[in-house]
Amino acid sequence: MSPAALSYLHSPSSVAVIGASDDPDKIGGRPIAFMQRFGFKGTILPVNPSRATVQGLPAYPDVASLPMVPDVALIAVPGEAAIQAVHACTERGVQGAVIMASGFGETGRPEDLERQQRMVSEARSAGMRIVGPNSQGLANFGTGTILSFSTMFVEQEPMDGPIGIVSQSGAMCSIPYGLLRRRGLGVRYVHGTGNDADLGVGDIAEAVLDDPDIRLLLLYLEDIRDPGALERTAQKALEREIPVVAMMGGRSADGRRAAASHTGALANEQRVVDAFFKRTGIWRARTMAGLVDTAHLYLQDWRPRGRRLAIVSNSGAICVLGADAAADADLSVTTFEAATTDALTEVLPAFATKTNPIDITAALLTDSSLFGKVLPLLAADRSVDACFIGVPVAGKGYDVARFATDAAAFAQRDNMPVVVAAPQENVAAAFRDAGLVVFDDEASAIAALGQYLHHHELMDATRRLGPLQTRRGMPANDAAVLSEAAGLAFLQAHGIEAVGAILCGEPQAAAEAFRSLGGQPVALKGCPTGATHKSELGLVRLKVATAADVEAAATDMIATMSRLGIEHEGVLVAPMIAGVTEGLVGAHVDPVFGPVILVGAGGKYVEALDDVEVLVPPFDAETAEAAIRRLRIAPLLAGVRGEPATDVAAWAQAAVALGSMMLADPSVLSVDVNPLMVGAAVGEPAFGAIAVDAVVVRR
């Protein structure tokens, strides 16, 4: 399906409203009132068996009597009547229907879900697409196609604009709409998709992106069942340089429980969701602020270069708090070029601060030109990527209009990302009127700027990595664990260095293997063909130092396995390998998102300490290295207490190879390498990264 095929949802030439009401405050009345009020140019066809006219329009008793085949039907009747309406629409050849009725899949009752599936199947067989059921409806203020009953359109006057909102929840399309409108921003699409039984948020969002006027896409989700549509949306948005911000309810365990009980939402694994969004360039907002506060920034024409921040204020305290907020937002407080500080010394009074943050001081009261003098110097400084301006107090005696003009020139002429904090309403209004993005306080301002700059970095990184290559829907019921010998060989064959373990069927062969490895102490392990807790059964012996000990231990292990009836291949003899760091790489197939790769701190406490990052393949070494450097053990990787730095590049390369393998070989269900012994970046041990244990599960 090409999303352009959904254009009838956004600009139909005719709309049937089934269950049309003469009362503009009823579900079946609102859309008609809205379309008449907000300039819908097509034909509205009210369907109501008991009225000749509805809100001044001729009404029809049923779908069969309609004088034309409507492009789209809005089904505002409940329960069984909705199902009948779907049937009637398919008979007439309607292309799409928006179904508002609830009581379907969202109840969590199997019979309701089944009714929903039957309804959708009938529609799909007839070539009709469905939005909903349980949908608040779709609204397009560009064409006045308001197939929605949102109360918010009554409360907060619409204004067309470059923002699209697509949400599974009605409330969560209406609330961002309301908050954006209160901030003076125009919103074109306000879509509440409901149960996503046929068309989902991803499909509808993709269709929204067909509109060349859209410059920002906001999504709200409670689960992801079909990542493919979201992926296509993200890819298309990236091509058009449109930022996509998604909020997903159920970040917490209690939130997921609530989502499951309220809407039957699928419990996606949240860190896989995070990794998926990151991989596709979608910014995941944690709160409403992340969804709406940054919107105005996204609509600016800047092309941000980095995250180095300049801070300017007429209050020293705001300079300090601005620097704190920058740290919270992971922005660096830049060090100016020497020429800048020299030039600042020329223009600022003696007691002002000429380094970053710049405290203009109360001198601003007597010299209104100071902003105008300082900001161009920052524009010329290549160490400055963005700027925060804090004007905590101004008013009578201050030339606020001039400050605003100077700041606007900086943001527009100099193309500098700028946020302003002004807690006084009249000061804020002056800056806002000049076109600037203004917040109440420095923390909100800099948090929003941080999201904006980080998101642009993320979009650049996603562009670099290219599109996802997915394999999904893997059944895991015929899984088999490879023996350790086979697992290590498998890794070695797929570009992940594995320890040179020698498989020995007999104790004597083990002693021989020991000698062939140079007579150094070795690791000896039993090699069952399937999964076994080797340590607990005494099937792991480290630092075995003589051929006799090796032979004796091998004899014991083989005897143990035989006694316990454990099918085995013999024993493995491997050189002892000690890394600078014991890392972990792993992979598994998420039931929704397909293969994911883990990098983390290795060792026996992996589960409890959970120092792990998740990546969606394919990704490059730079991405993997960045993930490794986000681990809590990262401070150790540079080398502490005289130890060498860890070879993070080799570790990252192992993760990249694992990612490629998982995409290339659909038979692999999971891989656990713990520990991955990682050597020194410079100096000894120089072996890179070597898997010394491996559990590989294949179909």
Added chain:
Amino acid sequence: MSPAALSYLHSPSSVAVIGASDDPDKIGGRPIAFMQRFGFKGTILPVNPSRATVQGLPAYPDVASLPMVPDVALIAVPGEAAIQAVHACTERGVQGAVIMASGFGETGRPEDLERQQRMVSEARSAGMRIVGPNSQGLANFGTGTILSFSTMFVEQEPMDGPIGIVSQSGAMCSIPYGLLRRRGLGVRYVHGTGNDADLGVGDIAEAVLDDPDIRLLLLYLEDIRDPGALERTAQKALEREIPVVAMMGGRSADGRRAAASHTGALANEQRVVDAFFKRTGIWRARTMAGLVDTAHLYLQDWRPRGRRLAIVSNSGAICVLGADAAADADLSVTTFEAATTDALTEVLPAFATKTNPIDITAALLTDSSLFGKVLPLLAADRSVDACFIGVPVAGKGYDVARFATDAAAFAQRDNMPVVVAAPQENVAAAFRDAGLVVFDDEASAIAALGQYLHHHELMDATRRLGPLQTRRGMPANDAAVLSEAAGLAFLQAHGIEAVGAILCGEPQAAAEAFRSLGGQPVALKGCPTGATHKSELGLVRLKVATAADVEAAATDMIATMSRLGIEHEGVLVAPMIAGVTEGLVGAHVDPVFGPVILVGAGGKYVEALDDVEVLVPPFDAETAEAAIRRLRIAPLLAGVRGEPATDVAAWAQAAVALGSMMLADPSVLSVDVNPLMVGAAVGEPAFGAIAVDAVVVRR
């Protein structure tokens, strides 16, 4: 000094304004205009050598000519003139002066600091106290004593109320004042103290607490030089059950750098500051939201019992997001008592959710009584400590006034802490008018509620621990490191179990000690009298297993120390002790705050991994245990992979003992115990917590 002695600052019978201006927008004019406008009942005495009247009041050429001795002088002249004015005031016996002039200590130039110190010394010798210099001034809207030139009082109409703000920064008293006023809250005190050269934020804050009408105290600081005054303030506030919220700029390294360069702020160690605030019951706000968003909650008459939250909304999505926000704010989404769920089943429609979060659903539109039916059930449920109500969308068709009345009864009659999120302005207004605390979105609402509930818990904990007992201002220049033998003995004598190490002067004695310990493998260490890197010099040998090996190793160690000229006491022979967890306890004397205690993860990577919590003594075992359970290694302490749980109680007790010792013995400068071997809570090893290494530094 009793703070009551500062009452002249808040309700003087007469005020001299030195540098009085006829222009109400000049620094010397504003306070006169403000006092006339905001109801000051005392006598205003303008001092201006060139005018007969100022703003309609008789003016005087100098301080000497004043017809009476003013209680307080406002010094609005700059630089040297300010110093002369101080002199003139001391001559007349003025009790206190507020100095607005800048160019003193805040410049960071030694000569300016010296001028400031001379000025203060002169005032103090004459018995006059000083606020400032570089002060925006003090404002008391209860008495109309506005000794301040804040522009914000022009921009945002004052209203008297139960809130006091005391800030080192002028901007940071004006901004919270403005934001609180915009939220409709009344503010009595708006104090910008400036350089705190004599009276500091703590002193002024303590004086504010003498006002029986004050119910909330907000502070802004950039450094803490005198924790004593803050401590007294905190103690007094606790007695009166007044919450104190402090924001301190310079949380980040860049922020501290900015504070130092703008105001010469002292670089307090931030986690000691955190521990100090925590210990005194002061809530540290990280952002402006933490300072002002919770204010309205603090002014309610609730007595919160705990942190178990009920969530009620007419939107499923808001239920989900509310649960996520609760997790962010460390509030638990409570499980209702069975009777509550039964009763909810009676009153709610079939498709509504009767567990927490409660989704009333769109049924609210047709049955406006639902809030009124649900909320009393929650009031009766002992598992509910607080409630969040989310009304994302309402309007025409909804009986919002009734929802608001029902919610207000719940909050007021049932004494239930309640926050409301309503993004629609008219809905928010209805709830606000009913006396409820309303936010735009669930994240802000629940974050504020979280701060409120956590802060009440903190105040209760502080009450339990009682006042601080401090020893401060410790010179560390005559420090000496105890030998390990002496350090272990010192710990043992002060209630911290130490390993039974035997000090042996001769190798033969070491062999004898080995035998006396039962012939088990021992740890052998050289015992220099001072600080030495023992491991690097081969002065640590673990698991030495025979008497002959012990003797040989002791011989080596003694030879090494002698060869290197290291003064020593011989060698230590100690049993090998393996804990379930290697912990750390430590202590040092902070130059500002006095003794602080550390608990953390032990081992060789302590500095790099920095998994440490700081506590200010005295504290109890409950406090120490809670700190240990905040460590990143906490998930391991319950016992993982079949290991026993760690004896956290014994570990906590060692920290408590260390805290008592640090307070009792001012000769101790620092203690480092790493590792503190901690045994099993149940089962073996059952030794509690034993220090196996100790570095003790004493004067």
